[in-house]
Amino acid sequence: MKNLRLKAARAGLDMSQDDLAKAVGVSRQTISAIEKGDYNPTINLCISICRVLGKTLDELFWPQE
Amino acid sequence: MINNFRMIGLAVGIVVGLIVCIVVFRIVNTNKKLTTDYDERQERARGKAFKYAFYAMMIYEALLCVISSGIEIPAEPIVIHFSVIFVGVVVLSIICIAKDAFAGQNTNMKRYTIVMVFVTLINILTAIMAVSGGIMVEDGKLQAPFCNLLCAVLFIVIYAAYGIKQLSDRRDD
Numbered sequence: 001m002k003n004l005r006l007k008a009a010r011a012g013l014d015m016s017q018d019d020l021a022k023a024v025g026v027s028r029q030t031i032s033a034i035e036k037g038d039y040n041p042t043i044n045l046c047i048s049i050c051r052v053l054g055k056t057l058d059e060l061f062w063p064q065e
Numbered sequence: 066m067i068n069n070f071r072m073i074g075l076a077v078g079i080v081v082g083l084i085v086c087i088v089v090f091r092i093v094n095t096n097k098k099l100t101t102d103y104d105e106r107q108e109r110a111r112g113k114a115f116k117y118a119f120y121a122m123m124i125y126e127a128l129l130c131v132i133s134s135g136i137e138i139p140a141e142p143i144v145i146h147f148s149v150i151f152v153g154v155v156v157l158s159i160i161c162i163a164k165d166a167f168a169g170q171n172t173n174m175k176r177y178t179i180v181m182v183f184v185t186l187i188n189i190l191t192a193i194m195a196v197s198g199g200i201m202v203e204d205g206k207l208q209a210p211f212c213n214l215l216c217a218v219l220f221i222v223i224y225a226a227y228g229i230k231q232l233s234d235r236r237d238d
Binding site for chain 1 (some may be wrong): 104107165170
């Protein structure tokens with residue numbers, strides 16, 4: 001399932017996938033895979049992404065009803 | 066006596082190869098570390114790639130056992146063993162490339178390509194010299210220089226796979 005909330009939060013801060021990838025210490029392809037729903041990140045990576053984007057885990061990663 | 070010289074030659078070759086590998090890693094890695102850093106997704110993808118490479122090597126080794134029990138393989142043992150490594154590395158590299166887990170976080174792909182093109186050319190040159198010197202095949206058996214040809218083919222296959230992946234990624238973007 002695509003993670004459009006992550007994509008929107010990233011775009012909201014005017015960050016490219018590469019910028020976010022560098023900020024959290026992963027490859028651009030990993031951010032792309034998370035947004036496409038091809039990869040489920042570990043909780044540590046989720047927390048890193050939330051910190052950089054200023055969001056909570058619920059806002060970005062909790063499944064929507 | 067000739068076998069002893071050959072063994073010493075191979076041992077020296079392996080040591081020189083290891084030293085070259087250390088130098089290459091220091092050149093290719095942007096932070097001059099000897100190890101390549103991969104992120105968590107890449108580590109996972111590489112784990113799967115190693116698994117499939119292991120299966121491929123097992124199947125190939127089993128096939129070689131069956132074939133060599135029936136007929137004599139027209140190659141020196143070093144070529145046969147090297148071909149097993151070749152199969153493993155090809156499977157590992159292609160899966161890693163397909164899953165974006167080939168280049169690490171600290172890999173400078175431009176420097177990597179330059180070094181690998183250089184290594185490929187040296188291997189091709191060695192293979193050509195072996196063919197022209199008539200030492201590629203002796204007594205109807207493939208000799209050690211055939212490993213250079215295998216090495217060159219290995220790198221060409223890796224470049225081709227990497228190029229195809231880059232093209233398909235550009236198309237997706």
